[in-house]
Amino acid sequence: MPPLVLQERMYDRRGGVVPLMQFDDLLRELIASGGPMPQEYALLNRTLRQLGDAVRAKVIARDDVLAYAQDITHRHLEGTMQARALGKKFGYSGDFEMIEAIYTLQTAQEPHLRRWDLYFHSQAAPNAVRNRKAYFHQLLHSHSVGRSKAPLNVLNVASGPARDVREWVLDNPEREVFFDCVDAEIHAIEHAKKLCAPFAQRVELYHRNVLRFLPAKGYDLVWSAGLFDYLADRSFVYLLKALMAVTRRGGEVVVGNFSDFNPSRDYMELLGDWVLQHRTRDHLRELALEAGAAADSIEVQWEPEGVNLFLHIRR
Template sequence: MNIDSIDLDAYIQSIFLKNGPDKEDYLEFFEIVDQVKAEDIESFRNKIAPILNSATLFGFSYTKPFGYSGDFFIIEKIYQSYVNPDKRYKKWDIFLHSAPAVIAVVNRKTLAIGIFEKLNAKAMGLRQDVMILGSGPVTETFEFFEKNPENSLVFEMLDMDKRAIAYAKNKNWKYLSKMTFYNRNVIRYSPEKKYDLIWSAGLFDYFKGKHFVFLLKKYYEYLNEGGEMIIGNFNIENPSRRAMEILGDWFLYHRSADELKQFALQAGIEKSKIDVLKEPLGINLFLRIKK
């Protein structure tokens, strides 16, 4: 539907009259959001103001109660498919969970668990050290431990937000003997040992290219021989990009597989050691570097 061919106020009002979009409205609503011009973003946000507050996930993202986009709390709500039961907000939360980018975030948790399981299978009982950069709620590791209570992996978690660390420690209380948390900035932190796997999702797409390359170079030094560093980043092909930006004020550096490979080359890593993985929707890419 062409945004210029409709009465936008009447359209939005009709959606609010039924307390949010129904399944059959999803495509059309996203299509309309995609067509909002830069100069009309504020007026579009005013039209949906009743949901741009922390009672909805869109509004939580937009108002940033923790002070930044992509905090541990909203990521956990995405993982748990949280829906506010209040009828004014419920349909909007269900709608958010239908967005391809949101499904891709859940997919990356599954991908992480699979990677941990593969490392564990390869370990044949030998201890494997894993570092997670920007660890957030630590839900992927929690689910890995729940599925694989006997495993050889030992984790170190790095997160700048002490509220994320408090949340993750509480969630993972059963597994704290296998997890050490550091409340540090990944840019300034220097580890004291080497790792078999360094994993990061939902972090590097907040960094400019020069910081991305700096971090690759730095953490590559902390990989054991045969180890891997796997770094997530949103793909430039993200059908939910405008919705994230307009409805959630959530801006990321989107990058292609080639750009990610270029960063690794710029960090001085050999071409044969570099490849790019993706979750099933191809919206979250993962630069994989072997040592």
């Protein structure tokens, strides 16, 4: 939408355009003052939630809000985490560079942009992403501690930057844990190869679409943190069946999925065009049953924010 038309629609005080106008007023004040301070986060979140409510009530079109977000981000917030999400450099918002930036708490150097990145990292969703790395490490610990001489073989599906793997190997050099990492994005694989180069004998990387290819091995632990909440139910079940099939008896499949409790959802979807398949605990159980998991083998856990759920299936 051209900026002039956007401005005309934003400042038309009729109907559902009012919440967008109110949000724009606040956003411009914060931009003029050099970005939000922590004491202003609550007001910004509350105003954004009101805008989200207007979209859900269909009194304003989501496309109009996205057009606004693209316009004001391009003019004032280039170089921020928000701009990265909207830019979809590799075709979607949560690409490996975004996940790496969240893991490492990257912020812009310019002070007026850095405040926006600090606000981004304060959100529940980025905190949940960081928590899932710790969750993976705890899984690796629980599966490897006290293990016999047999090594632990791990499949990491949609492995992204593989920083979680690198950190685990660095912190646990004595553990006999071997990783097969699969990702459909060649740039993610290249990045992961550099990060994990010192541990090449323990980390194998595959540039593949996991809906079409999985390494033909038996795994003790299969982990996928950030893929399933991009999949429709049918693809979810299809891939889960495939992961269960390559998991050894006594092993475990664990897949992450954003829950329907996500306080960051309006921020992600309206300002970052970052749309996921949010699911409930019951929905995840239903999909696991559909994939052929036994009812007593299923458990759903979560990280401390309660935003990321983890479906566990024991084999």
